[in-house]
Amino acid sequence: MIVDKLQQLGQHSIAKIQGMGRATLMLFGALVAWPTPRKSFPLLLKQLYVVGVLSLLIILVSGLFIGMVLALQGYTVLSKFGAEQMLGPLVALSLLRELGPVVTALLFAGRAGSALTAEIGLMKATEQLSGMEMMAVDPLRRIIAPRFWAGVISMPLLALIFTAVGILGGHLVGVDWLGVDGGGYWSAMQANVDFQQDILNGVIKSVVFALIVTWIALHKGFDAVPTSEGISQATTQTVVTSSLAVLGFDFILTAVMFGG
Amino acid sequence: MSDILVDIQHLTFKRGDRVIYDDMSMQFQRGKVTAIMGPSGIGKTTLLRLIGGQLKPEQGKILINGQDIPTLNRKDLYKARQKMGMLFQSGALFSDMSVYDNVAFPIREHTRLPEEIIRLMVLMKLEAVGLRGARDLMPAELSGGMARRAALARAIALDPQLIMYDEPFAGQDPISMGVIVRLIRSLNNALGLTSVVVSHDVNEVMSIADYVYVVAEQKVIGQGTPDELRAHPSALVQQFLQGQSDGPVPFHFKAASYSAELMELAK
Ligand SMILES: Nc1ncnc2c1ncn2[C@@H]1O[C@H](COP(=O)(O)OP(=O)(O)O)[C@@H](O)[C@H]1O
Ligand SMILES: [Mg+2]
Numbered sequence: 001m002i003v004d005k006l007q008q009l010g011q012h013s014i015a016k017i018q019g020m021g022r023a024t025l026m027l028f029g030a031l032v033a034w035p036t037p038r039k040s041f042p043l044l045l046k047q048l049y050v051v052g053v054l055s056l057l058i059i060l061v062s063g064l065f066i067g068m069v070l071a072l073q074g075y076t077v078l079s080k081f082g083a084e085q086m087l088g089p090l091v092a093l094s095l096l097r098e099l100g101p102v103v104t105a106l107l108f109a110g111r112a113g114s115a116l117t118a119e120i121g122l123m124k125a126t127e128q129l130s131g132m133e134m135m136a137v138d139p140l141r142r143i144i145a146p147r148f149w150a151g152v153i154s155m156p157l158l159a160l161i162f163t164a165v166g167i168l169g170g171h172l173v174g175v176d177w178l179g180v181d182g183g184g185y186w187s188a189m190q191a192n193v194d195f196q197q198d199i200l201n202g203v204i205k206s207v208v209f210a211l212i213v214t215w216i217a218l219h220k221g222f223d224a225v226p227t228s229e230g231i232s233q234a235t236t237q238t239v240v241t242s243s244l245a246v247l248g249f250d251f252i253l254t255a256v257m258f259g260g
Numbered sequence: 261m262s263d264i265l266v267d268i269q270h271l272t273f274k275r276g277d278r279v280i281y282d283d284m285s286m287q288f289q290r291g292k293v294t295a296i297m298g299p300s301g302i303g304k305t306t307l308l309r310l311i312g313g314q315l316k317p318e319q320g321k322i323l324i325n326g327q328d329i330p331t332l333n334r335k336d337l338y339k340a341r342q343k344m345g346m347l348f349q350s351g352a353l354f355s356d357m358s359v360y361d362n363v364a365f366p367i368r369e370h371t372r373l374p375e376e377i378i379r380l381m382v383l384m385k386l387e388a389v390g391l392r393g394a395r396d397l398m399p400a401e402l403s404g405g406m407a408r409r410a411a412l413a414r415a416i417a418l419d420p421q422l423i424m425y426d427e428p429f430a431g432q433d434p435i436s437m438g439v440i441v442r443l444i445r446s447l448n449n450a451l452g453l454t455s456v457v458v459s460h461d462v463n464e465v466m467s468i469a470d471y472v473y474v475v476a477e478q479k480v481i482g483q484g485t486p487d488e489l490r491a492h493p494s495a496l497v498q499q500f501l502q503g504q505s506d507g508p509v510p511f512h513f514k515a516a517s518y519s520a521e522l523m524e525l526a527k
Contacts, residue, residue, distance in 0.1 A: 039369075122355075131352030134312050135366045135414075136341035142369075 023219040030144040030218075043146040051112045051147065052154025056161070058111055059104060063162035066103060067169025070094055074170075075178050084180050088189035091170035092163075096193065096202040097258070100163035102250050105209035108155050109242040113217035116147055117238040120221030121231035129222075144218050151214030152207070159206035201257045208253060209246050216242040262326075265290045265422060265454045266311065271320035273303070273310060280306055282478040283320070288422075293448050293455040295469035297462065297500065298476055304458040305349065307475075308424045311456075312346055313337045324422065342370055345415030345423040349430065351407040353399040353414070359386070360395040363414045370418060385413040388450075389443060405436025409443070416447060422454045423447075429461040441468055462501055466490075474500055 074090045120143065123129050129139040167189075174180045193199065217238045224234035266288040273281045280303040288294045298304055309315045311322055313329045322329040327340060353362050363382045367373065373381075386392045389409040399407060408428065415423055428440050445468050448455045459465050465472065466486040474482040474489070474497050482489060482497035489497065 126355070127348045127350050127352035128354055130309075130314065131346070131348055131411075132354075133314060134341060134344065134346040134348075135369070136338040137366070137369050138338070 019223065022223060023215065026140065026144065026219055026222055027148070027215060029138075029140040030148060033138075033141050033145070040146060043142070044149055047146045047150035048154055051116070051150040052158065055108060055111050055154070055158060058107055059158045059162050060165055062103060062107055063100075063165035064169040064172075066099055066162075067091060067095065067166030067171075068173045070099075070166065071170035071173035071178070075174055075180070084174075085184040085188050086192075087170070087174045087180050088185040088187075089192035091174070092167055092189045092193050093198060095163040095166040096198045097205075098250070098254075100159045100166065101202055101206035101209055102246060104155060104159040104162045104206060105213055105246040106243055108151075108158065108210075109213045109217070109239050109246070112151065113213050113238050113242055114235045116151070116214070116217040117221040117224070117235045118231060120144075120147075120218060121224035121226070121234050124222065124224060125226035125228075125231060144222065148214050148218060151217070152210045155210035155213070156203055156206040159202070163202070197258075201253075204257075205250065205253050208249060212245050212249060213242040216245065263290055264288065265324065266456070267321070267323040268311075269321040269323070271310070271322065272318045273306065273315070274318055275306075279478055281317075284475075284479045285320075286473050286480060286483070288454060288456055289471065290454050291448075291452060292470040293444065293457060293468055295457045295459060295465040295472045297459060297465055297472060297474050299500070300460060302475055303478075304460075304475070305426055308346060308426055308456070308458060311424065312341065312344060342418060343421045345418075345420040347408065347412055347415050347423070347425045347428060349426045351399070351411035353402075353407055353411055355399050357399075358395065359391065359397050359399070359402070359410045359413075362399070362410060363417050366414065366417045381417065382413075385417055386410075388416070388447065389413045390439070403436075405432050405439065408432075408436075408440065412440075412443065412447075416451065416453075419451060420453070422456070424456045424458070426458050427460070428457060429459055429464045437464060444468055462503060466501075476500065 070091045071087060074087055075084060078084050078086055078090065120129075123139075123143065129143065132139045132142060171182070171185060175182045175185050220234040220238045220241070221231075224230045264287045268284065268286050271281050271284045272279070286296075296304055296307065306315065310317055311324070311329065313332065316330045324340060324344075327336070329337070329340065332340060353359075354365065357365065360382055363385055364378050367378050367381055371378075383392055383395070386395055389412050391406060391409055391413065394402065394406060394410070399410070402410060425444065428444065429437050432440065441464050444455060444457060447453060457465060457469065466489075469486060472483065472486055472489055473480050476496060482492045482494050484492065489501065492498065492501075
């Protein structure tokens with residue numbers, strides 16, 4: 001009984017580690033090749049559009065609303081202490097350090113990550129990847145690599161856009177609606193936001209999240225069981241696994257960057 | 261130059277514990293249409309993947325032009341694949357590209373020819389399969405038979421030496437079946453190809469193949485020209501050719517006896 005359970009646990013762990021090994025091999029195979037700009041660049045551009053530009057709307061809308069909510073919540077607390085002039089830094093720091101990178105990563109996993117997984121899983125199921133291989137074109141380099149770079153490049157940019165729109169949303173609610181002093185909103189923000197401590201760390205976070213989410217999405221698609229059920233499972237797993245990974249890594253990174 | 265393009269020697273391949281091929285040998289003659297017949301699930305697709313180097317055998321050699329495919333490094337394998345065309349059962353067209361771009365894909369990937377020349381080559385291949393008028397359609401807009409022909413145009417885009425067809429007749433209506441039968445033969449002759457057709461459609465295969473291998477139970481159970489096969493003494497071969505559902509080859513997948521299993525359930 002206990003032995004069975006232990007055995008199951010062992011098998012499960014081995015399978016997990018094997019999966020991670022396969023994921024590493026996949027990434028390695030996709031990225032070792034020296035890029036050939038003539039061919040890679042158009043592919044990358046197309047993926048930047050699909051992965052990045054098409055995610056823009058959801059990022060803009062979410063950023064705006066999160067900024068507005070932050071200002072509203074922040075104002076009610078700050079005004080109790082007569083510290084409304086600190087609304088600008090509150091909104092900006094929350095967005096730069098946490099909400100920008102994290103929420104963007106979560107939205108990105110749901111919007112672009114799931115699409116990547118489904119697309120690649122379907123390509124596998126319809127033998128498009130095998131077909132490509134038989135035409136002497138490596139699917140890792142032709143399909144995986146441009147999508148990986150597109151994700152890694154676009155997510156940090158999306159996070160910055162999210163943050164900028166959020167700060168504007170905060171202005172909209174705090175200054176235009178609740179009547180906080182507009183000049184103070186900006187000048188307090190300027191005085192309290194440190195480039196390295198806040199902006200750079202936020203960017204580093206979102207680069208890390210971009211690597212994680214894109215990698216998981218691509219691997220889940222590439223490793224999917226090539227049936228409709230397998231693809232639907234892989235898509236779900238992409239969203240669940242990458243969201244959890246983002247939250248876990250966020251804690252670790254926060255502890256390292258701001259903890260000491 | 262030897263007469264034999266593909267020489268498979270003592271091939272053994274397993275999926276997990278299941279033996280798919282056990283010490284099997286076969287040869288494909290240059291310029292001929294060779295067919296491999298056998299019931300579903302016997303490992304015909306697997307064999308094509310072994311020849312294409314997508315799977316590695318446990319033992320044995322797969323020589324193409326004297327090169328042993330399983331031992332090639334990545335670069336040489338990709339070179340060797342440029343001389344092969346494979347028509348997948350599903351066609352495997354890229355669903356995000358038009359028919360034209362699908363056929364142009366291997367040419368664009370492997371050559372630096374100017375677009376005008378590529379255009380010429382693509383239209384020529386599409387004409388050969390009768391789809392020049394369908395060049396702007398997307399794969400989703402094609403019927404099954406048309407998709408297979410478009411995939412065929414793509415497979416011959418770079419004028420391979422060897423072309424492999426995986427179940428080219430499966431699921432086709434009688435007319436497109438006839439079209440494909442004629443195409444395989446005429447392309448083989450016109451382009452000087454060596455063709456391998458994997459199929460379980462006995463009549464179509466017997467009508468176009470120069471040489472036929474019948475595969476069952478992990479090995480070749482009969483081989484010869486279609487005429488030789490029809491006169492083959494083996495009961496197994498005859499059962500397969502005449503399409504009898506039961507005989508030496510059992511209809512059922514290997515399992516415990518049915519009555520024993522029912523008794524087990526009744527307990
Ligand atoms: N990816 C795979 N993993 C494990 N077993 C497989 C896989 N693909 C095929 N098989 C098994 O190998 C056998 C041969 O498959 P296949 O070559 O597709 O047969 P055929 O093309 O003759 O119908 C089948 O019985 C199948 O169960
Ligand atoms: Mg098959």
